[in-house]
Amino acid sequence: MTLESIDRHNQEILKNADAWHQKSALRAIYKTFHQAIARHLAPLPQPTVELGSGVADIRRVIPGCLRTDIFPNPWIDRVENAYALSFDSGSLANLVLFDVFHHLRYPGTALQEFDRVLAPGGRVILFEPCVSLLGLLVYGALHPEPLALNQPIQWHAPPGWDPAQLDYYAAQGNASRLFLKATSPHDLTRFRVVTTQRYAAISYVASGGYSKPQLYPNAWLPLMTAIDRLCNHLPQLFATRLLVVLEKSS
Template identity: 30%
Template sequence: MTAIDPRLAEHRRVWERKPALRAVYGDYHRRMLNALPAAGRYLEVGSGSGNLRDAKPDADVTTIDILPTPWVDVCADAQTLPFADDTFDGITMLDVLHHIEHPRAFFAEALRVLKPGGRVALIEPGITPVSWLFYNYLHEEPVDMSVDPLGPVASTPDPTKDPFDSNQGIPTLLFKRQEHRIAFAETFPGFTLIDRQWLSLFAYPMTGGFKSWSLLSASAAESLIRLEQVLMPFIGPILAFRLMVVLEKRKAKRS
């Protein structure tokens, strides 16, 4: 029997007993899937408690996580994907990038395993003036906005690194801070940035995430998500808790 990390097992239990959390994450999953090519083979990186298939049960999805669980197809490191070149039409990742030790290594692998025209859709913590207070003082994961998110890749992985180690600032640094956006575009010219948007104003923090408590019912969460769509253009840059990014692998130019 597969030994399950107790933190993932607890996430699974919280998921099953919190309908408001499922409503919020269901919205995330649908957004990511809708951003990918309409049909094809997809890879979910960092499947965690294994919930993407709930959003689209008929999708051809291969799930991976660095920790083994019974509900994940392949146990693998996102920095060294065990798949052939040009395998997938889309890659999704939810709350994964900020856990990856070397983002540069992951995006190189993503480019390799994606087919031309394939996409990466990711949703991560987004650091805004309000969310920074929440993530910095009320969340167990750190936020360090002083690092280089595309720093050099170690020649060998650190075997002592806890897969739950993280820096919640990485996604915002990569895709919102100008100097790092430019560096990403120069490092990965094979990617085109298709979409970049703030998400989640109230519903996500009020669910309590994967904590035991929640201030919302599922129906209230769904209503708040609809309201957030109206308010996002006005207060998203100040208050949003999430950042969604969509990248597309460039197609080869015809000679």
């Protein structure tokens, strides 16, 4: 990456860190997201690793989870590149990617690397934007990153591509396009889709996330959570979050 992109990324991380510490509702909502992820971890003795951890502390729910990112920060355990992980083959139980999959320009190439480092029966757990009627509004009109619903997904990197030469990529609709269809994604031969679950997560949307003002007082969080539970029954209309669990063949 260029120095300009590195600086932009670090500035964004610092802003996110401020929001994380200031917004108790945001921390509470992330805890429920992490609990949903934790319920699907493979019960293997090897470590669990989160890629692209950002500032949200997954270890509040998954103790011992290694937090990684492409840039160092005091709360990050180690720097990792999703396309060229430093872990030994077969050495990990789970890889968690929270809002990371849609930044992978070549998802098939990344999955090949995930296959290498995971033990048999290990899992990749994705937590991603979800394209529904509300999702189209939230991620299409109100979010700076593109949905890219009509752009082709390049599954594999071209020959000679250097994984160290990362550039900015975002396509928030990729997980919905790949995993909410009747057929599995192409070239997913080493993994099976264990489950896909959609969440309304309106409490998160209305919290403003990291970058926007919160639209309700903290005291209303239980009410917002109840609204989420109701809207979860109509995912085509209200889902804004998608959980995908992939398991490596034994």
